[in-house]
Amino acid sequence: MSENVLSVIPADPHWQPAPEPGQRAAALVLEMVSGAPGDPHADPDAVELDVDWYEAISAVDCGQNLTRIDCPHCGAPVDREWYADLLEEHRGLLSTLDITTPCCTTDTSLDRLDYDWPCGFARFEIAAWNPQRLHLTAEELTAVGRALGHPVRQILARI
Numbered sequence: 334m335s336e337n338v339l340s341v342i343p344a345d346p347h348w349q350p351a352p353e354p355g356q357r358a359a360a361l362v363l364e365m366v367s368g369a370p371g372d373p374h375a376d377p378d379a380v381e382l383d384v385d386w387y388e389a390i391s392a393v394d395c396g397q398n399l400t401r402i403d404c405p406h407c408g409a410p411v412d413r414e415w416y417a418d419l420l421e422e423h424r425g426l427l428s429t430l431d432i433t434t435p436c437c438t439t440d441t442s443l444d445r446l447d448y449d450w451p452c453g454f455a456r457f458e459i460a461a462w463n464p465q466r467l468h469l470t471a472e473e474l475t476a477v478g479r480a481l482g483h484p485v486r487q488i489l490a491r492i
């Protein structure tokens with residue numbers, strides 16, 4: 334059985350918060366993904382939160398939600414095997430995002446490829462397993478970003 338994981342990551346893949354703002358933002362995310370107040374279908378106890386500071390840039394991909402990756406330079410679809418092999422080779426932890434695209438050999442950055450659904454790269458991640466809501470609003474993301482001290486984005490994975 335697959336599970337949903339809603340991750341909130343800094344907009345800048347290289348950026349990392351200090352412990353305190355990181356935990357503060359995580360507490361806010363936990364509250365948000367526990368369900369709307371009074372929602373009879375929400376099961377806040379099912380939610381599990383992982384808060385991670387990574388040594389290197391970590392791929393935060395959307396699991397089974399990834400249907401395609403396109404190259405923004407030539408418009409060709411990027412071979413997903415190539416992407417999977419790249420992550421596997423580095424065990425998901427990357428020292429650099431610099432790549433040469435397999436389609437048109439353009440030097441670019443991994444986070445500039447067009448992922449559908451969105452994927453991300455980060456050195457800090459707040460991951461909510463079994464979130465009771467599948468996405469946060471723009472206002473909520475702004476609030477989390479304010480607690481963190483850096484703008485954030487969300488990635489919804491099915492694992």
Ligand SMILES: [Zn+2]
Pocket residue numbers: 404405406407408409434436437438439
């Ligand atoms: Zn290309």
